[in-house]
Amino acid sequence: MACAGSTERVSSPGDATGTLPEAFDPDRPWRLHHQVALRDESFGALAYHYGNRRLVFLRSRTLVELVEALETFDSASDALDAKTTAAQRPSYERALAGLAASEVIDAR
């Protein structure tokens, strides 16, 4: 019974899993969290975390490609260099930090 998908909130990030999400360090290697599923949509993708039950909107195709590519790079910075322009880079880095805070991505 949800008007718009009943986006769950936890009182603070990490509660559901009992661990705090790691601060985003772009020089480390990252990946899509193993408990997160992505579903492509016209605006980008929906991400759902089966652990903390959070729904997150990835609002561009580039961001989806960036997140999916993280696993194949030695660091998030390398992935950002490869997938974004210099003008785009700062906002995408902030986006990745946000995704780390909601545990959509985690350091590997």
Place this chain on the structure above:
Amino acid sequence: MPAETRTRAKDSGLRDRLSHGLEAPICLTWELTYACNLACVHCLSSSGRRDPRELTSAEAMAVVDELVAMKVFYVNIGGGEPMLRPDFFDLIGYAVDHRVGVKFSTNGTRLDRSKAERLAAMDYLDVQISLDGATAEVNDGVRGSGSYAAARVAMDNLAAAGFGPFKISVVVTRHNVGQLDALAALADHYGAQLRVTRLRPSGRGADSWGDLHPSAAQQRFLYEWLRDRPSVLTGDSFFHLSALGEPLEGLNLCGAGRVVCLIDPVGDVYACPFVIHDDFLAGNVRDPGGFTTVWRESGLFSSLREPTSAGACASCGSYDACRGGCMAAKFFTGLPLDGPDPECVFGHGAEALAALPGSELPRPAPDHSAGRVPVRLVPRG
């Protein structure tokens, strides 16, 4: 900006995109049975008697297969009382084994210690115990004699089984709105999460809404109470209150047929759980093409995904905050869908209700009430 990862009403671009519909619902409500051993006066699905056309186990599992293929992340299972289905554990097990998360609502009457232990052993599962008052007097006035005690036993069983943070799910009424702090304390007592949702005039609620819905002053109190407690879950159901100021947490939009829908026990697909009526029937999962085709191609859902007119609300400066409120609440109170919600915080809905001609209101249908005498309502207070 590439990535707004929070879900806020301020994000009108995202809300507009969602209003045009998605490849698949974000989640959906699936009422497994109309059978119920209670007869709550506000039951949104007029449940009581099992419908002989209920989906079989095999048909229900085929629906799950479709949800897997569509990448639906989770389903909200309800009823009726879903635990009355003999194949209840088979169905929820099949769903979570295929990574379709399950959140199910129960009155708790069948949730004994051994079932609590089975539930505690499952992943991707959330349990919501329905409770509509912090005291037996208030709760039982709506849900029936003995229902408060039964729900508390179910909570005790979940706690003893180590289930973890289950949810206590409250429909806010005129009589329990003053008990919200006590309900929050009860949730804390169990390490549970409190979830409060809006009463709609749907199902048997069509007959009890007038006596039960919160007053205008209570709504303002509720808005402030929710603003102060962002960890309380709401199912995004109080977005009509966002016209009072800063929007509440959530997407703040009517997702009917756009990002959510209902599959009822016989497989009928409605725009949302609160509009079980022919006007909002999009198809049936037994139709050729199944649920997927209903979701993607139904004429009803296509029309719901068209841009909507603000109608009588166009001149109101708060339309962008509340979007005219709840479609179901308007429909079953006889108000036009492109006008104010009956509980519009500025009183425009109350004015519109008062001006309605005394013509017949749309009746929720089908009605599976067991035909028992409804439980008494507590006196107005």
